[in-house]
Amino acid sequence: MTTPLLLSSAPLDPVGSAARAPVITAFLVFIGLCLLWVFTLASPDERPESLYIADRSLTPLFNGFALAGEYITVVTLFTATGAIALFGYDGFASAVDSVIALGALLLLARKVRESGCFTLGGLFSLRASGPGVRTAAAVVTLFITVPLLVVQLRAAGISAALLIGMSTDTAQVACTVLMGLLVACFAAVADLRGASFVQIAKVPVTFLALSVITLLALRKFSWSPGDLLTAAVEQSTDPDGYLSRGLWAHTAGLGPLNTISDHIIVILGMAMMPHLLLRVAASGSGRSARRSTSIAVGLTGVFYLLLIATGFAAAAVVGSGQIGAVDANGQAAPILLASGVLGHASTARVVVITVVACVAFLAVLTGVTSVTFAAAVSLTHDVLARTKRPLGATGEVRALRTTVAVLCVGGLALSAAVHDYPVEFLVTFSLGTAATCVFPALIYSFFWPGFNRRGLLWSVYGGLFLCTALTFFSPTVSGTDFALWPEASFDWYPFHTSGLVSVPAAFLLGWLGSTRQPALSGRGTRRAASQRTSGSGTRHEAPPASVWRG
Amino acid sequence: MHFRSTPAPPGRPPAPGTGDGPDGAPRRVRRAFLAVNGAPLAVGIVLSCSTEATGVDVVGRLTLGVVWGVLQLGVFLASVWWYEDRCARVRHHVELSPAPLGPAGAADAPPMREAGW
Secondary structure (H helix, E strand, C coil): CCCCCCCCCCCCCCCCHHHHHHHHHHHHHHHHHHHHHHHHHCCCCCCHHHHHHHHHCECHHHHHHHHHHHHCCHHHHHHHHHHHHHHCHHHHHHHHHHHHHHHHHHHHHHHHHHCCCCCHHHHHCCCCCCHHHHHHHHHHHHHHHHHHHHHHHHHHHHHHHHHCCCCCHHHHHHHHHHHHHHHHHHHHHCCHHHHHHHHHHHHHHHHHHHHHHHHHHHHHCCCCHHHHHHHHHHHCCCCCCCCCCCCCCCCHHHHHHHHHHHHHHHHHHHHCCHHHHHHHHCECCHHHHHHHHHHHHHHHHHHHHHHHHHHHHHHHHCCHHHHHHHCCCCCCHHHHHHHHCCCCCCHHHHHHHHHHHHHHHHHHHHHHHHHHHHHHHHHHHHCHHHCCCCCHHHHHHHHHHHHHHHHHHHHHHHHHHCCCCCCCHHHHHHHHHHHHHHHHHHHHHHHCCCCCHHHHHHHHHHHHHHHHHHHHCCCCCECCCCCCECCCCCCCCCCCCCHHHHHHHHHHHHHHHHHCCCCCCCHHHHHHHHHHHHCCCCCCCCCCHHHHHC | CCCCCCCCCCCCCCCCCCCCCCCCHHHHHHHHHHHHHHHHHHHHHHHHCCHHHHCCEEECCEEHHHHHHHHHHHHHHHHHHHHHHHHHHHHHHHHHCCCCCCCCCCCCCCCCCCCCC
């Protein structure tokens, strides 16, 4: 009971030649206006704290909307909708997990804010000081953010190519590069406050676009949700199994433990993303952080309900076969739905397609910027600004801008280079890394005074190694039709994601590293013994006051 | 291994506004939030492991898997609203109680209310 693998094949033109010119014109005008607005938002302030966290002056409502906006990325917008349209229940369950993830963030939000830290380096330094800890945090941040950049830029290229009616590989790469360069311009001048305004604007625009196309689809079925769902089931590749587990070809034959692993990494990974932690840490107080997250939960819940409705509507109106023919993961579902809900000769159809395209652009613009910005803040604040020669405020801001540009261009180059490969597994890798390397470290740091530097490094580096190794030897990389290298076969790890092993292992490593005494010799042993005898030995390394600065 | 809340950082005063009252009310609210959402989540995860269970028809075309997911989302959103409300009330209650060891005059000061939205 699996979906046949639907590879990208014949070029499709859902927009149609008659509507293409006005759609592209309106889209380009929107992009121009967006970029103009973005440049007016660029802050002349040259203080790092102002750029990183807007001086913690964001109100709970403002920050809550912006936090909800962080969840509206091109990946969630297109991949989640496509997964629901193609795989029914499997995509739906993943969407539910994505909302539940905010519960984990809600429980930790106040502690994150009250720690005074806004990067992973700062949070990791709560229990252990030194450049090694901050370097580990920067490494983890890069492992989480770079794969996300690659996938988001690729999704942007696919959707833009679809819009201009050229879904060939060359057109998709060209669109990826063009969209990436536009986004890089924004990212290079962005600060947290400016990016927040765009995030907030994206929320109502996205809600409106998704509501309109869902209602138009519902109108086709005489306003009957039951008829729409029935049509979605009948238009799917497997009507009998569409609303039960197992249609997602990637995970169908991997058993229940694989499903549990997927739940773990989606729920814990989506809550521990560095750009979300930065956003929560930018709140005015711990209470404000909690309120922001509560507001974001409500808005994100509405967003995912709309996504679920859009996914089923896409399956009902367009059909799973056609959605899968454009992209194996169904990423074109919203655009195909927008072009299919109205008659081909209507102006309203042009408007609807343009609005969906504009939402996609906004999602790319803000999603890539947020992720890049958080990674750049982490690298600059935790690594570059802590060298032996201090950068100073102006130098730190310059380093931030340079890092953003390097990350954007690097992500773009990687995205273009791997365009022909099925790299969607990078999203689960990124989530797995966040769930494995960040969640255990934060739980121990906040709730266990015995957690120390060794435990942290064991947990973070051990977890990262496990995540990478298990992903490399998983069916997403070799041994299956949808793998990165389908011809090769070294998939001895049986699950699609690493979470089932790596998350408990990271907790275990953190505990072992913190509780095991180091092997001392000679003078060290005598000194330790003397400290134990006199009672002056400390159980864990207390961080210096400076690390609480963030 | 004892788990407890993070102590104040060395060289720094205790973090303000932790919201933990002497009666442990905030902790109880957190635990209730975890329990209310943990149970449906656990059932949902177990359910999602079985093709047969998720495919049981409940209402029309709606299967048990889809219905449980919708219920789970509903419970989660309602519990977040409840959690936020309770946390704000507990905080307000803590601020209304007299501070036994506070600085001179602190007990007479008007209680702070949570900042607006």
